[in-house]
Amino acid sequence: MHEFSTAVNIVEAVKRAAKSYDATKVIGITIQIGKLSMLNHDQLLFGIEIAAKGSVAEGAKVTIEPLATKIRCRECKKESEVPEEGTLYDILTSLACSKCQSKDVEVIQGRECVIKDIKAEVGKK
Numbered sequence: 737m738h739e740f741s742t743a744v745n746i747v748e749a750v751k752r753a754a755k756s757y758d759a760t761k762v763i764g765i766t767i768q769i770g771k772l773s774m775l776n777h778d779q780l781l782f783g784i785e786i787a788a789k790g791s792v793a794e795g796a797k798v799t800i801e802p803l804a805t806k807i808r809c810r811e812c813k814k815e816s817e818v819p820e821e822g823t824l825y826d827i828l829t830s831l832a833c834s835k836c837q838s839k840d841v842e843v844i845q846g847r848e849c850v851i852k853d854i855k856a857e858v859g860k861k
């Protein structure tokens with residue numbers, strides 16, 4: 737249940753953010769998901785809906801945006817974005833530096849799932 741534990745973490749982070757801004761209700765959450773995180777979007781959305789029940793984030797509209805996959809070449813240190821075409825297998829097997837074509841690269845972005853934006857109503861004091 738990779739998606740569900742991620743969903744719980746997201747909702748916990750949203751709840752903490754809402755609390756620190758004295759928000760009374762979270763309206764929208766935008767998250768960015770890297771293709772290499774291998775998260776199923778539908779399952780993640782469902783998990784967030786369940787995890788948010790009864791909390792300040794219940795009913796928030798969740799938007800998922802893709803997070804680009806980025807690699808850094810160990811040979812020439814060039815950082816480049818990986819074109820996200822084809823299957824995950826295609827992407828993983830074709831990872832190569834855009835400058836020197838070396839296959840000795842490390843993924844520096846694209847495995848993660850991050851909260852980009854939270855929209856909330858703030859209560860009057």
Ligand SMILES: [Zn+2]
Pocket residue numbers: 809810811812813814833834835836837838
């Ligand atoms: Zn290179």
